Amino acid sequence: MTPPPVQAATAVGVLPEIGDTAPDFELVNQFGEPVRLSDLRGRNVVVIFYPFAFSGICTGELCEVRDNLSLFADSNATVLAVSVDSKFTLRAYAEKEGYGFDLLADFWPHGGAASLYGVFDPDSGMAQRGTFIIDADGIIRYVVVNPRGQARDLAGYRTALAGLAGS
Incomplete structure (x- = not known):
């Protein structure tokens, strides 16, 4: 499987590239x-960076993940x-939205x-949608990485995960 290309380089830091070892964090x-x-x-791990809890687009994206956990x-x-x-x-956000x-x-x-x-966007103090x-x-x-105000598409996750299952 050929992985999808990286979308949109970011001005706030260097994006790790497909094929790189994922930077570790705790x-x-x-x-x-x-x-x-x-x-x-x-x-496999899906790391979803999002700007803020309780914001409209973030809640919509994470609820879509919640509703498709299978x-x-x-x-x-x-x-x-x-x-x-x-x-x-x-914790309050997870309880309110039922995130598992x-x-x-x-x-x-x-x-x-x-x-x-x-x-990370240091000017706004938040993560971009990556x-x-x-x-x-x-x-x-x-x-x-999507621009501010643009939700990510779950179909992209589905395609990428299917590719991992086939490799």
């Missing part, structure tokens, strides 16, 4: 539990949604993980 989830990316080796489970994929919000905000996946707080150092992935699909060996296989 953040706390909405329950305050540490989640380290490298501990998930052996599974797509990710069937692809042996763990979903990690990352924003600069605090774990307390993320980890919401990770990239709160301090502010935007540290988003910076590793080239999607998604990275990482295979079971820790290699980035899909990258998309």
Whole structure:
């Protein structure tokens, strides 16, 4: 499978490229539990950076993921949604929306993980809408970064995950 091309280079950092080893990070989830990316080796991982909890487009995107969790489970994929919000905000957000996946707080150092992935915007203090699909060996296989105000398309995730299953 030929992976889809990277969409839109970002002016805020260097995007890791398809074929690169995914930068490792450890953040706390909405329950305050540490989640380290490298501990998930052996599974595919979908890392979804989004600007803020409770915002309209972000909620729509994450609800679409919530409503299609079987797509990710069937692809042996763990979903990690990352924003600069605090774990307390993320817990309230997850409870309100019924998210059954980890919401990770990239709160301090502010935007540290988003910076590793080239999607932190220091001028606005938030992450851009970037998604990275990482295979079971820790290699980035899909990258998309959408401009502010433009939601990501779940169909892109479906295509990328299907490609991982076929490799």
